[in-house]
Amino acid sequence: MGMNIERIDTTKDFERMVRDDLLSLSQEKPGPLHIALPGGRSASHLIKALLDLPKNTLERTHLYLIDERLEGERNEKTLREAGIQTALDQGTTLSIVSEGTPLSTEPFDRVYLGVGEDGHIASLFPGSWPNSAEAQTMVVRDSPKPPKKRVTLTYHGFLTLAREAKVYLLFLGEGKREALKRLLSGNEDAHTLPCAFFVHQPFHGTIVTDLRENTP
Numbered sequence: 001m002g003m004n005i006e007r008i009d010t011t012k013d014f015e016r017m018v019r020d021d022l023l024s025l026s027q028e029k030p031g032p033l034h035i036a037l038p039g040g041r042s043a044s045h046l047i048k049a050l051l052d053l054p055k056n057t058l059e060r061t062h063l064y065l066i067d068e069r070l071e072g073e074r075n076e077k078t079l080r081e082a083g084i085q086t087a088l089d090q091g092t093t094l095s096i097v098s099e100g101t102p103l104s105t106e107p108f109d110r111v112y113l114g115v116g117e118d119g120h121i122a123s124l125f126p127g128s129w130p131n132s133a134e135a136q137t138m139v140v141r142d143s144p145k146p147p148k149k150r151v152t153l154t155y156h157g158f159l160t161l162a163r164e165a166k167v168y169l170l171f172l173g174e175g176k177r178e179a180l181k182r183l184l185s186g187n188e189d190a191h192t193l194p195c196a197f198f199v200h201q202p203f204h205g206t207i208v209t210d211l212r213e214n215t216p
Contacts, residue, residue, distance in 0.1 A: 005207045006209075022061075034062050034109050035108070036162070038112055038113050046112055126144075129189070134156050163202075
């Protein structure tokens with residue numbers, strides 16, 4: 001198990017961690033910053049962290065929503081409710097994954113991925129690996145988690161866009177304890193536990209969790 005583990009106590013700690021990391025990135029890298037965001041609740045904390053960045057960083061930040069619902073309430077709505085418009089008004093751009101269209105022509109600098117109770121990432125659920133798709137994106141038409149129809153970055157998309165990025169796997173909340181335990185066991189691959197994809201492929205990965213090890 002070669003991934004680093006960052007343990008946090010609160011979501012505020014997570015927001016500070018993201019803010020400090022993006023500030024560091026902005027100082028290290030001139031030009032555009034390419035940041036991949038997940039769907040779900042984690043995205044709202046990422047937007048709050050983003051809004052703490054100075055304008056000269058926001059105006060060269062490109063955000064990519066790598067997972068979207070095609071039925072029901074959209075993940076984009078979560079970003080809007082978290083206040084992303086403030087960042088957009090200061091020059092940040094947002095690209096949203098869609099069917100049949102490449103999400104990005106530039107590699108990502110950072111990837112933040114919420115991990116589900118079953119170990120899924122984006123809308124890549126157990127049983128979806130290996131996937132022979134050579135497109136960056138694909139539609140999932142029968143998701144085991146509602147809604148059934150979604151569009152997601154593919155494993156191929158991660159391989160091509162996130163190879164040099166720092167990838168953060170977010171295990172936030174008690175419901176993620178079993179998935180984290182399974183990942184740390186090292187006994188599964190991406191077929192049964194999609195988040196294990198980032199362990200078995202050469203990514204720069206970090207686990208972020210507010211879970212503590214159980215004590216007797």
